[in-house]
Amino acid sequence: MSLKVDFFAGETLNGQRLIEFRLGQEAESEMSVAGAELMVRAEASPRARRLRYTLWAFTVRGNSSVGELAGATVAGGGRNGGRGWQRLDVTDAARRWAANGAHGPLRLLVDCSGCGGRVRLRLGGGAAARPLLRLRVRPRRARSRRALDCDAAASGSCCRQTYYVSFRALGWDSWIVAPEGYYANYCRGACDPLNSYHSQIVEAAALGRSTCCAPVRFSALSLIYFGDDANIIKRDLPEMVVEECDCP
Template sequence: MHGIRIYNATLWIRLELKATANFMPATNKSLILWVFRLISGSKNVFNDEEEFSKHTAMVAKHSISVEKLGWQEIDVTNAVRAWHSEKTNDSLRLFVDCSGCGNKITIHLFNENQNKAKESLLKAQKLNPKKMRNPDEAVVDYNRPYLFVSLATNHVKRLRRRALDCTGAPNEQCCKQKFYVDFKALKWDDWIIRPHGYYANYCKGSCLLPDKFSAEYQYVVDEYRRQGQVTGIHQCCAPTKYSPMSLIFYGPGSRVIKQDLAKMIVEECGCP
């Protein structure tokens, strides 16, 4: 994790009304989500409020209107940065409580039921190995909390060739032009959680300069083309290297899904 810093961190938690008959919550009712960090080495169960205060530190306070239940986004950047700076092997443990939820509103958190279901599946597999499947995939709780952490490097990676970027490149030479895709501008921000946008980039420019050719073959063919001995052959400035990106979005039934998409970002351009 050397050279890596925490850019931001958000905790996503889902709240919903329990299926209780004849219950209509007051529309002006306000709930408060409290997020605490359990101090390293402390236990998970406390006998009283004094003991709880001694072994925890408040991370965030998040107010919610009953009319706006569902997925809640809570900024926990400072807590994650503090944990990361400690450079220990201890896990980051967060405690979540709700003021005003009572027994009418469900907070979807990790619970023992999921672990018990996983253990039952493992026992069943031992009895019938022919029906083996991954227990982690079989017991997926899409309503569980998610901690999204965006990382940034402290050192800017130097480009091998400055001409790859259109900034500072000779006029009309094939180069990579930065291009930012804003999901809000596309009106996709209602289903895409992260990122809010990304640099897709594109290639532009001419392929007449030999230093942009990817191999001797292209240079020889281009010499023939220049002399008019070969017609219909034109090299184009095009992507030569891509990189993937991760997308976090709402799937069917408001499930939060993370998917890695290949070839989403143009990293380098050339004349293949």
């Protein structure tokens, strides 16, 4: 599963802008990071068609000193001359951050070798071009399991069945930035009319039918994807996740 990580333009260190990320409110106090990817938008000069450069990301202790290497990537040399979104694997740095509780922000310094003033890194500004941190965590099923889930409900009774939709398996990962997939879930099982309210039994009998196991509560899905001109768009899609099932 993926987590929302909020971006903030940080202070400067030796004249270079720092970037920082904080976890959203839905994050658990303890989590296991499966992978993390930093995405930075690079804008190269049109004349730098075959420019080749290296992006480096370093952790920053507080706002004063550079720490460990977080990740690096070589860009350029192709048709676009290294323009567009560049990706750096920062899994180790994110794991260290999570191991310390992730109470404070993850501060990073992004540097460029070989840019020579011909490449501009977008380290702030509008939401469509600011840096992104894709954080994948391993779900802690034991902590999130509730009685409404089928793995904890009585056999055959109405319950919520977890069901994961992978955007990568659907071939949509080329335009969806985050998440990589989500738990859509669905309802299954039978409803016992003897356990329903009296009014529901009377209504069901009058209509010649029994109550059905159905969703009674949904939640939205936050989707981040590439729009026109490679801009990044965030949209909240309502009623995409089945949260609870019952016999209405």
